[in-house]
Amino acid sequence: MKKRDFVIPFVGLKHAVHHFEFELDESFFETADETYVKNPEIKVDLTFDKTHEPYVLDFKITGTFEGDCDRCAANIKIPVDSSFRIFLEFGNTENDDETEVIYLSREAHDIDLYEHVHDFAFLSIPMVKRCETEADLALCDERVDSFLKKINTPTEDNIDPRWASLKKLKK
């Protein structure tokens, strides 16, 4: 999606509840030095309630992206599911920190939600990435088990060369 796709011309909207959808692709999550998520299939459902002031904007961010499990290192699909709400008010009232309120002038015709969606999307990315579904969890344990077995079982290849000569003495 282009940045301008996040601009909502709300003045022309009826006093009703409206729905908007944004698809977030990989470039959306690119920062100066890295791509935050790989192959995202993440969408944002915005419910724009314009029935009365303040307008209520509910963002639901759902989908998956690819990442490595922190435990077994397998490449898995990591779910994203979070919600955010902001209010749209008119006038120049002081912003209090309790609620997310955007104040617009009475002359405003549209609102650019790019920065908000950007912040919400990054907040939705879990810090801890783990196999989560039941099927994945079983596989996760298996992978960790087989990895532990591998490092705990000395083979010709991974035996410490300092002990190699001692091995000859072993009957």
Ligand SMILES: [Zn+2]
């Ligand atoms: Zn795992």
